[in-house]
Amino acid sequence: MDALRYVFKRILLMIPILIGISILTFFISNTIPGDPARLILGPKATPDGIEELREEMGLNDPLYVQYGRYVNGIFHGDLGESTYSQQPVIDDLERYFPATLELTLFAMLITVLIGIPFGVISASKKDKLPDQFTRVFALLGVAMPAFWLGLLFLLLFYLKLGILPGSGRLDNGVSPPDMITGMYTVDALLTGNMVAFKSALIHLILPGITQAAVTIGMITRMTRSSMLEVLQSDYIRTAQAKGGSENRVLYGHALRNGIMPVITLLGMTFGHALGGSVLVESVFSWPGLGKYAVNAITYLDFPAVMGVTLLIALLFITVNLIIDTMYHLIDPRLKYN
Amino acid sequence: MLLDVKDVSLSLKREGKYSKILDQVSFHVNNGETVGIVGESGCGKSMTALSLMRLLPDKAKLDGEIRLEDELISSYSNRKMQKIRGNQASMIFQDPLTSLNPLHTVGKQIEESLLLHTSLSKQERRKRVIKLLNDVGLPRADELIDEYPHQLSGGMRQRIMIAMAMACEPKLLICDEPTTALDVTVQAQILELMNELKERTRMGIIMITHDLGVVAEVCDRVIVMYAGKVVETAPVEELFENPKHPYTKGLMQSIPKLGIRKQMLGSIAGTVPSPENMPAGCRFADRCSQAMDVCKTNVPQMTQVKKNHKTACWLYENKGVKKDAAAGSEQPKTAFYL
Amino acid sequence: MPLLEVNNLKQHFISKKGFLSEKRVVKAVDGVSLKVEKGKTLGVVGESGCGKSSLGRSILRLVQPTEGSVKFQGKEVTDLNALEMKKLRREMQIVFQDPYASLNPRSTIREILEAPLKIHNVGNKKERKKVIEELVERIGIRKDQLNNYPHEFSGGQRQRIGIARALALNPKLIVADEPVSALDVSVQSQVLNLMLELQQEMDLSYLFISHDLSVVQHISDQVAVMYLGKIVEFGDVERIYNHPMHPYTQALLSALPIPDPKQKRERIILEGDLPSPINPPSGCPFHTRCPFATKECKEVVPALEEKTDNHFAACIHI
Numbered sequence: 001m002d003a004l005r006y007v008f009k010r011i012l013l014m015i016p017i018l019i020g021i022s023i024l025t026f027f028i029s030n031t032i033p034g035d036p037a038r039l040i041l042g043p044k045a046t047p048d049g050i051e052e053l054r055e056e057m058g059l060n061d062p063l064y065v066q067y068g069r070y071v072n073g074i075f076h077g078d079l080g081e082s083t084y085s086q087q088p089v090i091d092d093l094e095r096y097f098p099a100t101l102e103l104t105l106f107a108m109l110i111t112v113l114i115g116i117p118f119g120v121i122s123a124s125k126k127d128k129l130p131d132q133f134t135r136v137f138a139l140l141g142v143a144m145p146a147f148w149l150g151l152l153f154l155l156l157f158y159l160k161l162g163i164l165p166g167s168g169r170l171d172n173g174v175s176p177p178d179m180i181t182g183m184y185t186v187d188a189l190l191t192g193n194m195v196a197f198k199s200a201l202i203h204l205i206l207p208g209i210t211q212a213a214v215t216i217g218m219i220t221r222m223t224r225s226s227m228l229e230v231l232q233s234d235y236i237r238t239a240q241a242k243g244g245s246e247n248r249v250l251y252g253h254a255l256r257n258g259i260m261p262v263i264t265l266l267g268m269t270f271g272h273a274l275g276g277s278v279l280v281e282s283v284f285s286w287p288g289l290g291k292y293a294v295n296a297i298t299y300l301d302f303p304a305v306m307g308v309t310l311l312i313a314l315l316f317i318t319v320n321l322i323i324d325t326m327y328h329l330i331d332p333r334l335k336y337n
Numbered sequence: 338m339l340l341d342v343k344d345v346s347l348s349l350k351r352e353g354k355y356s357k358i359l360d361q362v363s364f365h366v367n368n369g370e371t372v373g374i375v376g377e378s379g380c381g382k383s384m385t386a387l388s389l390m391r392l393l394p395d396k397a398k399l400d401g402e403i404r405l406e407d408e409l410i411s412s413y414s415n416r417k418m419q420k421i422r423g424n425q426a427s428m429i430f431q432d433p434l435t436s437l438n439p440l441h442t443v444g445k446q447i448e449e450s451l452l453l454h455t456s457l458s459k460q461e462r463r464k465r466v467i468k469l470l471n472d473v474g475l476p477r478a479d480e481l482i483d484e485y486p487h488q489l490s491g492g493m494r495q496r497i498m499i500a501m502a503m504a505c506e507p508k509l510l511i512c513d514e515p516t517t518a519l520d521v522t523v524q525a526q527i528l529e530l531m532n533e534l535k536e537r538t539r540m541g542i543i544m545i546t547h548d549l550g551v552v553a554e555v556c557d558r559v560i561v562m563y564a565g566k567v568v569e570t571a572p573v574e575e576l577f578e579n580p581k582h583p584y585t586k587g588l589m590q591s592i593p594k595l596g597i598r599k600q601m602l603g604s605i606a607g608t609v610p611s612p613e614n615m616p617a618g619c620r621f622a623d624r625c626s627q628a629m630d631v632c633k634t635n636v637p638q639m640t641q642v643k644k645n646h647k648t649a650c651w652l653y654e655n656k657g658v659k660k661d662a663a664a665g666s667e668q669p670k671t672a673f674y675l
Numbered sequence: 676m677p678l679l680e681v682n683n684l685k686q687h688f689i690s691k692k693g694f695l696s697e698k699r700v701v702k703a704v705d706g707v708s709l710k711v712e713k714g715k716t717l718g719v720v721g722e723s724g725c726g727k728s729s730l731g732r733s734i735l736r737l738v739q740p741t742e743g744s745v746k747f748q749g750k751e752v753t754d755l756n757a758l759e760m761k762k763l764r765r766e767m768q769i770v771f772q773d774p775y776a777s778l779n780p781r782s783t784i785r786e787i788l789e790a791p792l793k794i795h796n797v798g799n800k801k802e803r804k805k806v807i808e809e810l811v812e813r814i815g816i817r818k819d820q821l822n823n824y825p826h827e828f829s830g831g832q833r834q835r836i837g838i839a840r841a842l843a844l845n846p847k848l849i850v851a852d853e854p855v856s857a858l859d860v861s862v863q864s865q866v867l868n869l870m871l872e873l874q875q876e877m878d879l880s881y882l883f884i885s886h887d888l889s890v891v892q893h894i895s896d897q898v899a900v901m902y903l904g905k906i907v908e909f910g911d912v913e914r915i916y917n918h919p920m921h922p923y924t925q926a927l928l929s930a931l932p933i934p935d936p937k938q939k940r941e942r943i944i945l946e947g948d949l950p951s952p953i954n955p956p957s958g959c960p961f962h963t964r965c966p967f968a969t970k971e972c973k974e975v976v977p978a979l980e981e982k983t984d985n986h987f988a989a990c991i992h993i
Contacts, residue, residue, distance in 0.1 A: 235439070237430070244419070253441075525929075525942060554932045594934075
């Protein structure tokens, strides 16, 4: 019950944050130089034509009126129309966002499955061979730029060996599964479309690993240092004094305590990956949010920029909420208040 | 004899070099007896306890013989030691807050010992945990079982630690400064509880402390340690009445006594030598006001000065008291006693 | 006129956890009155959380007291401005518990000892050097060690350096907050000896805060026993230790382990632990653990009254 109340309170707190973010981005993107009307009409436009379009787009109204109109639109599921793609922004987001979300979730899954066990092993075998190995591995992951690693993968697995696809989300000739979440692997599984599932999964591998490489390094290092600290604790000695085996002490007592800072880092990386997978998306021609956002900025596509910003902000806050809730579930010392 | 420790030495790796933390420590504990180990920080008293339980850091070199109920546990494998820990021998620590896992309930933590060392069913374990909590004087045990350490007071937490250590009815209980982190009124409660448990169970207790007051309250016999060596051992009354080693005397004179005010206290000049720079002879020689030439070069052996009272000091080696034949040989031969 | 006179001093802290949660008041010091005479030591003793450290800090205005008056040499301290307060700090200094944490690890001993002199513009460089050298000699540290850093000294030496720093400006009053609690007994005695010698030589006054009853007994002339932010008993040290009146003081003294195995005493074992100062019990703060508590104790807040000659206690049953 306490947990539910806590979550509800946190959701209420999200509203002012989102309003704040929308005001900020709205005014910033409207005060930077550059006229969208002029951009749409191109270099040959007449001043009259531009003025007419400005009037039509409502660009001549005071900013607060424009903002009011925008917010009103949000409540009706309308984020305006992208001046670049000529589509409602909400439709664009619906198309591009699931691709990014799918890629990010997949990369996160790899990160958790590899990074945390590596970190734990590294800490429990401190200064021994497994530790040395994982430390070098983690360092490499952090040190290598994602786009370079991506190109390397492309070169090796796609061009040379030809065992993995190099671009897009599906093979040619495979039609996307029926849309439920927009994430192909999930939708394919839900609809039992195994052909699409296999194709979508194979396409995820290279970009997924590329994106995960950096985060695996970070998570491994964080898990290691956090576990090392926990293993020095008095209660670990108590657990040993009770006669617990090495594994029991490690997984029964240390891991749950050591995982806390790792969860925080995971949340932060997740948020970042969602907004910042531009490089990986470019290398693998992944039709995701990153590329869409870059286009929007390049063409001063205000409605699209706003839409992307709001969506990412919303996701960040949600991820934060999930993490804080997990914290509270793990640690009884944090009372819901 | 419940516990027999013979010539235990311990070296730990520090900054790439091994340094000797314990040097030929020998003592014993009988059933139903409380043996105090006193000394100041760095004397090796806590390391002695951790050596007995073999809860040592990686790269520790442990030599000597440790026998628990005639079993040579110092030769046991790590896996075999796990069966001893928390079962025949258990341990409680100084700070009950940090020594309890903050994320597990009190019940779960006490139950763990039972889970590891007994074949009791879940219901039986729960019943036993509740009984243990009652035994250590904690009321409303059936609620307490589901609470977390941070919800309890310092005194209650230390009672939980004791309940945990008592879970499998150990023969030997090692207490490392169990009341140092507690307030004096709570300390009194805990010491009373420990005396009560000893009466009831006849287990042997090792009480590690820096507080001579605590020693006087609960111990039957005392071992005084200095810089990794045992320097004196005697029954508690004898030690307080008739301390022999200059270090023990110095300690006794430096504690403030009730009824004496604003007078200069005795103190010991200098500081404890570090394990890397141990003096060649007696380790206390540099700080000792009665040091002789021999003290600087030769290590004094434990010498019988009175029945059950031994000390390692050159002042007593030639004064009509014969020293033990071999270093650290434990059984005093009455023939040597004049 | 006493050197220090504290009247009805209160130090309340407001603890508020996060947005939208109710605020709670921690009454760390709740109406304390005491006096320290020139050249004498007042010991303040109590268990953790009784407010003794907060008391020391609020007397020195390291935290601004919530209410009450602190008079130093007859002058009200609580409403002094920053400049006047700085002047006054020369006369009142503090020594902290942890000699490891209270000395800047990146400064040499010379720098540490010179800092207070510089801040208060005492003498020129040469004169300051002389003062510092006299100081270290006084506390038993060699002149050639002046350029060493704190980590090169043992705990006892560090605490003596802490005392030297407090002495640099020739203060009249030193508030010593658990000055020997982090030290081993043989080192503790060195520091206590030093404090006693300095008191005789310089006619210093100490407010000696400690949880250690035997140390307080040794060094103090008068003792105040604190419980949950209040003084429950106050008087000359012999009277308090030989004839404690308040049930809490009696329990406290009986709980003290005596380093003499032959001396067996009847012990008053108190039930339970110290209640939280956030939600102190009504009436007498000690009634929840007091073996003699009656119904009245739950309702009436007992005042600290003179029960016999110069011996005060806060208990309605005495």
